[in-house]
Amino acid sequence: MDNFYLDLAYLVSAVCFIYGLKMLSHPKTARNGNMIATIGMLIAVITTVLSGTSLDIKMIAIAMIIGSIIGAFFAVRVEMTQMPQLVAIFNGFGGGASALVASAEFIKNSENFIMPGQEISMLLLISIILSLLIGTLTFTGSFIAFGKLQGLVTTKPVTFTGQQLFNALIAIIIIAASYMVPTYGLSSFYTIIILSGLLGILLVIPIGGADMPVVISLLNSYSGIAAAMTGFVLYGAGQQSAGSALIICGSLVGASGMILTQIMCKGMNRSLANVIFGAVGGDDSVGASGEGQQLNIKSYSTEEAAMIFDAAEKIIVVPGYGLAVAQAQHAVREVAEFLEDKGKKVLYAIHPVAGRMPGHMNVLLAEANISYEQLKDLDEINPEFEDCDVALVLGANDVVNPAARSDKSSPIYGMPILNVDKARTVMVNKRSMNAGFAGIQNELFGYDNTIMIFGDAKDMLTSLLNDLKEL
Amino acid sequence: MDITILTIFVLAVFVGFEIITKVPPTLHTPLMSGSNAISGIAIIGAILATVVDGKIGMWLGFIAVIFAMINVIGGFLVTDRMLKMFKRK
Numbered sequence: 112m113d114n115f116y117l118d119l120a121y122l123v124s125a126v127c128f129i130y131g132l133k134m135l136s137h138p139k140t141a142r143n144g145n146m147i148a149t150i151g152m153l154i155a156v157i158t159t160v161l162s163g164t165s166l167d168i169k170m171i172a173i174a175m176i177i178g179s180i181i182g183a184f185f186a187v188r189v190e191m192t193q194m195p196q197l198v199a200i201f202n203g204f205g206g207g208a209s210a211l212v213a214s215a216e217f218i219k220n221s222e223n224f225i226m227p228g229q230e231i232s233m234l235l236l237i238s239i240i241l242s243l244l245i246g247t248l249t250f251t252g253s254f255i256a257f258g259k260l261q262g263l264v265t266t267k268p269v270t271f272t273g274q275q276l277f278n279a280l281i282a283i284i285i286i287a288a289s290y291m292v293p294t295y296g297l298s299s300f301y302t303i304i305i306l307s308g309l310l311g312i313l314l315v316i317p318i319g320g321a322d323m324p325v326v327i328s329l330l331n332s333y334s335g336i337a338a339a340m341t342g343f344v345l346y347g348a349g350q351q352s353a354g355s356a357l358i359i360c361g362s363l364v365g366a367s368g369m370i371l372t373q374i375m376c377k378g379m380n381r382s383l384a385n386v387i388f389g390a391v392g393g394d395d396s397v398g399a400s401g402e403g404q405q406l407n408i409k410s411y412s413t414e415e416a417a418m419i420f421d422a423a424e425k426i427i428v429v430p431g432y433g434l435a436v437a438q439a440q441h442a443v444r445e446v447a448e449f450l451e452d453k454g455k456k457v458l459y460a461i462h463p464v465a466g467r468m469p470g471h472m473n474v475l476l477a478e479a480n481i482s483y484e485q486l487k488d489l490d491e492i493n494p495e496f497e498d499c500d501v502a503l504v505l506g507a508n509d510v511v512n513p514a515a516r517s518d519k520s521s522p523i524y525g526m527p528i529l530n531v532d533k534a535r536t537v538m539v540n541k542r543s544m545n546a547g548f549a550g551i552q553n554e555l556f557g558y559d560n561t562i563m564i565f566g567d568a569k570d571m572l573t574s575l576l577n578d579l580k581e582l
Numbered sequence: 583m584d585i586t587i588l589t590i591f592v593l594a595v596f597v598g599f600e601i602i603t604k605v606p607p608t609l610h611t612p613l614m615s616g617s618n619a620i621s622g623i624a625i626i627g628a629i630l631a632t633v634v635d636g637k638i639g640m641w642l643g644f645i646a647v648i649f650a651m652i653n654v655i656g657g658f659l660v661t662d663r664m665l666k667m668f669k670r671k
Contacts, residue, residue, distance in 0.1 A: 129601060132620075133601050135613055138606075138609060142666060144616075145616055145658060148616060149658045152619070152623070155623060158626075159626040159629045159630060166629065167640075171647055174651065177648050178648040181648070182653065183655050185652070186659035194611055197615070198611075198614050201653050201656055204652045204653045205618060205624060205653045208628055211646035212631050212642075212646050215642040215643050218638055327614070337621075338621045341627050346584075351587075354587070357623055358587065360623035361621065362594035362595045362597075363594060363602075363617065363620060364618070365598065367602040369599075461608075469610035469611060469613075470612070470614075473609070474612070477669070482671040483670060484670050
């Protein structure tokens with residue numbers, strides 16, 4: 112294919128990706144946006160197959176069919192609660208693919224790199240090494256993240272003495288090995304791959320389960336950066352058109368992952384460095400600390416709660432991950448629909464870290480047929496609590512803890528929270544009085560305007576609905 | 583060293599930041615799975631790698647095509663599955 116048409120085809124596909132992502136700015140247009148991005152990918156693949164010289168079409172077709180079957184199987188079978196695991200493992204495959212392409216190019220050029228007097232393309236060598244490093248690290252790191260989310264690897268931070276120093280040492284050896292590529296060729300290459308893989312594992316194991324949203328976002332970004340680096344590899348190897356396409360797409364993904372990483376860090380009031388090196392945020396079931404003042408809590412039955420709802424006009428539901436664990440999204444919608452039929456206004460307040468990945472809670476609620484127009488993010492919803500009659504907190508704890516606003520000694524101080532305490536009545540449903548992720552007691556539960564309803568979220572909502580109907 | 587390619591890279595990063603900041607938090611999960619699929623663009627590098635001389639390079643390309651394709655098909659399908667659920671009353 113003529114180079115001009117080749118460039119043009121890749122340009123069209125890049126425009127499809129950019130326009131597709133742009134259409135993700137509204138739920139109404141998002142689905143078509145995804146379709147346009149898919150078409151962009153189709154154009155890119157067809158162009159590449161047509162442009163390649165002496166390609167083994169049969170082999171490529173077989174690989175594509177295998178990949179499609181595996182990908183489709185995961186995509187169709189995955190539960191919405193398992194979405195973080197799926198994205199984690201897909202990130203891994205993306206990074207892995209980039210590292211493999213860089214490896215193939217390295218092997219193809221290995222003689223050029225070690226032959227004395229040969230002109231070495233520095234751009235090619237540096238981009239191959241970066242692509243190998245980031246791609247391999249993303250691959251192994253993502254599998255550890257997947258394991259942690261799936262419960263195959265402990266969600267507790269795994270640490271050992273001198274860990275940081277050990278990681279630094281690995282990084283130094285990788286740099287040294289990169290310098291020695293012209294001398295040792297393939298041996299340096301294998302060293303870089305093995306150590307990059309090890310580094311990926313070591314960077315993810317010390318990160319606790321609660322910090323996983325940050326890690327997946329970061330690995331998402333890495334998979335994009337790896338693709339961009341592979342683009343530089345192709346460019347350096349003489350495939351300018353394909354290289355530019357990879358650079359553009361990889362940069363888009365890299366930027367996207369970076370933004371999501373920042374949002375997640377802000378949602379927890381943590382710096383990225385603190386998440387990566389802090390080794391905090393352990394298991395889901397952190398025991399109550401036991402210290403602190405005794406809270407004076409009021410425990411209500413669903414019958415009494417129903418009466419409060421009957422008098423309310425504006426209700427804000429605050430879902431936490433506990434809600435999804437209890438599979439209670441549909442029960443929430445049924446209660447909300449009943450209240451709406453009575454002319455009451457129901458909104459949902461979604462904290463950035465309510466789920467296990469960015470936007471996770473929204474997907475879980477959308478799955479239960481809750482309208483996206485009712486889902487409000489932190490900045491939108493906080494002013495609404497002032498004139499809200501009932502804030503119904505379901506399985507959320509730290510994200511509604513007022514200590515984050517006032518108590519400087521609290522570990523979550525400074526974290527943005529949902530101001531549920533401003534509501535006339537706060538109803539908190541929990542299984543028990545256990546503390547949340549951060550392992551700290553929540554003074555909200557002892558407030559005068561707070562009432563507690565203990566029990567499983569789903570059972571509580573079902574019985575609440577019955578009581579509402581009987582009124 | 584070619585400055586054209588760096589120009590493309592830098593501008594693409596800016597475009598990325600501009601469009602992604604406009605995506606509402608509600609759609610952040612589909613954004614992630616969708617951009618994941620886009621990072622499967624490595625597939626075109628993988629396809630081209632299958633012609634790399636030597637046998638090993640070819641097989642690396644073969645595995646890379648499988649990996650990237652899992653990313654592409656899985657990513658776009660699961661994104662569509664999620665976006666289908668976002669409805670309005």
